[in-house]
Amino acid sequence: xxxxxxxxxxxxxxxxxxxxxxxxxxxxxxxxxxxxxxxxxxxxxxxxxxxxxxxxxxxxxxxxxxxxxxxxxxxxxxxxxxxxxxxxxxxxxxxxxxxxxxxxxxxxxxxxxxxxxxxxxxxxxxxxxxxxxxxxxxxxxxxxxxxxxxxxxxxxxxxxxxxxxxxxxxxxxxxxxxxxxxxxxxxxxxxxxxxxxxxxxxxxxxxxxxxxxxxxxxxxxxxxxxxxxxxxxxxxxxxxxxxxxxxxxxxx
Numbered sequence: 001x002x003x004x005x006x007x008x009x010x011x012x013x014x015x016x017x018x019x020x021x022x023x024x025x026x027x028x029x030x031x032x033x034x035x036x037x038x039x040x041x042x043x044x045x046x047x048x049x050x051x052x053x054x055x056x057x058x059x060x061x062x063x064x065x066x067x068x069x070x071x072x073x074x075x076x077x078x079x080x081x082x083x084x085x086x087x088x089x090x091x092x093x094x095x096x097x098x099x100x101x102x103x104x105x106x107x108x109x110x111x112x113x114x115x116x117x118x119x120x121x122x123x124x125x126x127x128x129x130x131x132x133x134x135x136x137x138x139x140x141x142x143x144x145x146x147x148x149x150x151x152x153x154x155x156x157x158x159x160x161x162x163x164x165x166x167x168x169x170x171x172x173x174x175x176x177x178x179x180x181x182x183x184x185x186x187x188x189x190x191x192x193x194x195x196x197x198x199x200x201x202x203x204x205x206x207x208x209x210x211x212x213x214x215x216x217x218x219x220x221x222x223x224x225x226x227x228x229x230x231x232x233x234x235x236x237x238x239x240x241x242x243x244x245x246x247x248x249x250x251x252x
Contacts, residue, residue, distance in 0.1 A: 026138065026139045026141065027045075027048055027136075027137060027138050027139065028045070028136070028139060028160070029045070029134060029135060029136035029137075030044050030045065030134075030135045030136075030160045030232065030233060031061075031132045031133070031134055031135075032044070032132065032133045032135065032232070032233040033130065033131075033132055034060070034073075034125055034127050034130065034131045034132065034133055035127065035130055035193050036127050036128070036129055036130045036193060037126065037127065037193040037194060038124065038125070038126055038191070038192075038193055038194065038195050039124070039125050039127070039193065039235055040122055040123070040124055040125070040154040040155065040156060040191075040235030040236055040237055041122065041123055041124075041125050041133060041154075041156060041233070041235040042120065042121070042122040042123070042154075042155065042156025042157065042158055042233060042235055043058070043117050043119075043120075043121070043135055043137075043158075044135050044139075044157075044158060044159060044160040044232060044233040045135045045136060045137030045138060045139060045140075045160065046119050046137050046138050046139075046140055047116075047137055047138065048137055048138045049138070050138070051116065051119070052116045052117040052118045052119050052121065053116065053117050053135070053137055054115075054116050055075070055088065055104050055113060055115045055116065055117065056103050056104060056112075056113075057136065057137070058104075058133055058134070058135065059090075059133070059134050060072075060073040060090050060127075060131040060132070060133060061131060061132050061133075061134060062129075062131060062132070063132070067090070067092055067102065068090065068129065068131050069090055069091045069092030069095045069102070070091060070092070070095055071089035071090065071091055071095075071096075071105075071107070072089075072090070072127070072128040072129060072131075073089065073090045073125070073126075073127050073128070073131055074087050074088065074089045074090075074125070074126045074127075075087065075088045075089075075104065075123050075124070075125060076123065076124040076125065076126055077123065077124070078124055078152070078154070079152075080149055080150060080151035080152055080153065081151060081152065082152050086106075086108075087106075087107070087126075088104040088105065088106055088113050088115070089104065089105055089107055090102075090103070090104050090105075091103065091104075091105055096110075096112075097110075100112065119140065119144075119146075119158075120140075120144060120146035120147075120158045122153065122154035122155040122156045122235060123154050124154050125235075135160075135233070139160060139251070140158065140159075141250060141251040142250050143247065143248065143249060143250045144158060144247070144248045144250075145171070145173075145174035145175075145178075145245040145246070145247055145248075146158060146245060146246045146248065147174070147243070147244075147245055148170070148186070148238045148240045148243065148244050148245065148246060149240070149243050150240055150241070150242055150243045151239065151240065152237060152238070152239055153237070153238050153240070154235065154237060154238075155235070155236055155237065155238045155246065156230075156233060156234055156235035156236060157230035157231065157232060157233055157234045157235075158248060159232060159233075159248065159251060160232045160233065161232050161251065162229045162230060162231055162232060163229060163230050163248065163249075164228075164229050165188070165201065165217050165226060165228045165229065165230060166216050166217060166225075166226075167248075167249045168230075168246055168247065168248055168249075169203070169246070169247045170185075170186035170203050170240070170244045170245070170246055170247075171244060171245050171246075171247045172242075172244055172245070173245065174245050178245065178247070180203070180205055180215065181203065181240075181242065181244045182203055182204050182205035182208050182215070183204060183205070183208055184202035184203065184204055184208075184209075184218075184220070185202075185203075185240065185241040185242060185244075186202065186203045186238065186239075186240045186241070186244055187200050187201065187202040187203075187238070187239045187240075188200065188201045188202075188217065188236050188237070188238060189236065189237040189238070189239055190236060190237075191237055199219075199221075200219075200220070200239075201217040201218065201219055201226050201228070202217065202218055202220055203215075203216070203217050203218075204216065204218055209225075210223075213225065
């Protein structure tokens with residue numbers, strides 16, 4: 001179910017992925033599996049023409065492509081300490097109340113929400129059953145800087161293709177003058193569907209992890225520089241001792 005699919009109308013433009021993608025307006029769509037219970041996610045497409053994705057364009061569906069409603073899928077926003085700060089749940093036509101259209105609703109305010117994800121913004125998901133998120137829009141191909149707040153935040157691979165973790169660098173700014181944030185101050189965490197920590201990789205600069213160790217993400221449990229690629233759209237948690245940015249390389 002974790003597959004990348006693009007509309008036939010833009011197939012010719014997307015064929016350029018292997019040879020260098022230069023178009024600023026490459027569009028398409030992706031279906032991304034979401035496991036049952038807790039997980040992290042990120043939108044892999046922006047709005048066509050720029051800007052983040054309208055949440056109402058994000059539809060949770062089952063393996064047959066039918067929407068999953070009745071509030072079974074909830075997008076959660078948590079504080080830097082992991083506390084729930086807000087949530088939106090998905091309902092089909094007339095499910096939230098009579099004459100209410102399908103969409104994401106804030107059950108605290110009884111309103112169909114107006115919300116746009118910032119480009120690269122991650123979020124937490126609680127799913128009563130496994131589902132698939134359908135993303136559609138424009139592919140961000142340029143080098144990108146995704147902000148990470150201090151302490152915990154939901155993040156993810158913003159690209160609709162796999163990305164080698166060693167090409168993602170935590171930095172202290174959002175331009176080419178930024179410097180890396182090392183000494184293990186930034187950690188990628190992998191959590192179970194129940195929220196338990198299952199593994200972590202931390203970033204170190206040259207010779208910081210140990211003498212003659214090159215810069216990169218390290219597994220402190222095995223003392224190894226990791227070999228790992230994020231799947232397209234794969235979510236994860238970041239723990240950052242200081243606010244920073246994840247610098248993603250441009251798509252080639």
